[in-house]
Amino acid sequence: MLREAKQLVKRALGGIVRNVRAPGDVLTPAHWGMTVTSQGHLAFEGVDLASLREAWGSPLHVVLAERLRQNVSEFLAVNEHGRTRGEVYYSYKSNPVPGVLRFVHDLGIGAEVISEYELWLALKLGMPPDRIVFNGPAKSDAAVRDAVARDILLLNVNHREEIAVVASVARELGKRPRIGVRAATSSGWMGQFGHSISTGDAFAALKEVHESGVLELTAIHTHVGGMVRTKHQVQGYVGEILALADRVRNELGVELAILDFGGSLATPSVTGISNLDRKLATAFQAALPEPVPEATLSIREYVRCVVEQVEAHYATKARPCPRIFFEPGRALTGNTQLLITSVLSLKVGEPKPGWAILDAGINLAESVRSEFHQLFPVTRMHEPRSHRYRLAGPICSPGDVLSWSACLPALAAGDALAIMDAGAYFVPFATSFSFPQPAIVMLDRADVRLLRRAERFEDMVAFDEMG
Secondary structure (H helix, E strand, O other): OHHHHHHHHHHHHHHHHHHHOOOOOOOOHHHHOOEEOOOOOEEEOOEEHHHHHHHHOOOEEEEEHHHHHHHHHHHOOEOOOOOEOOEEEEEHHHOOOHHHHHHHHHOOOEEEEOOHHHHHHHHHOOOOHHHEEEOOOOOOHHHHHHHHHOOOOEEEEOOHHHHHHHHHHHHHHOOOOEEEEEEEOOOOOOOOOOEEOOOOHHHHHHHHHHOOOOOEEEEEEOOOOOOEOOHHHHHHHHHHHHHHHHHHHHHHOOOOOEEEOOOOEOOOOOEEOOHHHHHHHHHHOOOOOOOOHHHOOOHHHHHHHHHHHHHHHHHHOOOOOOEEEEOOOHHHHHHHEEEEEEEEEEEOOOOOOOEEEEOOOHHHHHHHHOEEOOEEEOOOOOOOOOEEEEEEOOOOOOOOEEEEEEEEOOOOOOOEEEEOOOOOOHHHHOOOOOOOOOEEEEEEOOEEEEEEOOOOHHHHOOOOOOO
């Protein structure tokens, strides 16, 4: 009796919650520059996305080249004086697909790397050492040696213990590498990342670099982490970095050549899922609230906000303005890629709603568990979103649920869904858990080019002894 009563209450509350949390209509295909054909199919630049699935299989990553060009253009926009407003170094860890990296490099974007592999990859792709910034908390001795030997543009030390290692390599090689120190602002990540400005630890590290005798103190580096959305957020951490740079000049006599503001600008159509929203979706199948893109700074607004604050600060002090670096990841590529996944089967029955079993789950789209990513039915865009589904991936784990309450048209086995904003942290976090990883294609002005072939079974055991 008690159990039945609880279920009745849950059903009653569920109806109320679902009415309050109805699916929104803020994010339409037009937000990504996509259109809908007369047959109700999603298309980009006249290419039917369903045709890509037929040609390349499912799941499938699709890179939208024109969206990528637009984002690069926004980051490299010129000001009224005809010069670029900042220097941009793409965060390799966000989407380390060589075809994507080469594409943005050809458009004038440098490389930001955090590992020996990524440094190797940047050089392999033809990046000149003076277009590479090396960050990260776990630089191997071999990576430090290679970076110093090649005279890369900037090596940012993450913690003071690294300084002695870099200095030792510099002495041995007879080099004077350009060094920055990662500083943690009051609103940024701390823990294993950088040194706090407020405690004085960041200044102490900068001083140690300056007094090493073999390292050139060149920069302050910061990376706020999370998702930066507002001008107020930006002005806060930029102000802390400027104050630290002033202290370096006043107490150490060093005018820093570079201020490196990292990344963290949010993708406007992606937002984190709160605990409350997750609980309401899980318990009552309530729709997740859609983000409002206008609530997030555009790329150009973000760049202008940083540059103007820095330039104004140095102008009032009659000092030369340092070079301004940005290291975008999700902001540059997040909304330029989508993941097509197919419905393998439907599992109906009580409790409602039923399950749609997909060929992509947390093995390929782990971010969807903690972030809102818009879903579109690839071939049913003209049909009403009248059904709610739990979307499960193919992994035999109860945790492989991409959505507890997806509002979609009535689905059938073989239908395709598009998971938007898959261009940051989808590919690097993907695993070959029981299933091979998908192909990646680039759609560029109606031309489709393969960037990465689909993984084969043989690839999954290529390093194993099978005898």
